[in-house]
Amino acid sequence: MLTYTHLEDYITSLYGVMSIYRPEQLDMKSIANYLGVFIEPSETVSFNTGNIIIVPKNHPHIWELFSHELSHVLLNKGNQKRMDERFLYYQEKKANHFSYHFGIPTFMLENLELPQTLKTASMYVANLFHVTFDFALKRLKQYLSKKFLYTLERSC
Structure with missing residues (x-):
């Protein structure tokens, strides 16, 4: 067994409290519901506002987009529209990294x-x-x- 990073420990614990242990249990709506996050359909874009994640309807990358936006909901604070672009870049890189680990733990x-x-x-x-x-x-x-x-x- 590998030694986990803090992020991997966090994600393992998060899935554990939701009793999710296998890929077939990964369900965006159930996870969002458990975490108190609302999912709203959109025609084109994905983003988040507070505890609402906006995802495009029937998008082929929906699990990837959800994983990315969930990172912002769980780990980030602040208004990205008023944020220094270097910190915004950092948050986006961090969310991308999170999405890979959350999407495929x-x-x-x-x-x-x-x-x-x-x-x-x-x-x-x-x-x-x-x-x-x-x-x-x-x-x-x-x-x-x-x-x-x-x-x-x-x-x-």
């Missing part, structure tokens, strides 16, 4: 039998977590890189 990845090739594994993960291939590929690269470094450190 490490503790769930650890319990999967992944296919041998990165392409096949990415397609499998994309299908399982209802994300795009590119999102799954990037998340798997993060996970496998960390796993490789962990294995390397333990062998020294």
Whole structure:
């Protein structure tokens, strides 16, 4: 088992209190309801205002967008319209990072039998977590890189 970062611990705990342990349990509406967050449909854009997340109707990346916006709701404060652009950039990078870990949690990845090739594994993960291939590929690269470094450190 890998040593988790603070973010991975936070996400594992968050899913734990909601009794979510497997990918098929990931449900945006149930999660939002548990966290007291409201989801409103939009025609085109995604953003958040306080505890309301606006997501485009029937968008193919809806779980990714929800994961990103949920980060802002849970972890950020302040009005981004009046924020220094460097701090805004920092918050967006942090939300993107959160979205990969929330959208495809490490503790769930650890319990999967992944296919041998990165392409096949990415397609499998994309299908399982209802994300795009590119999102799954990037998340798997993060996970496998960390796993490789962990294995390397333990062998020294």
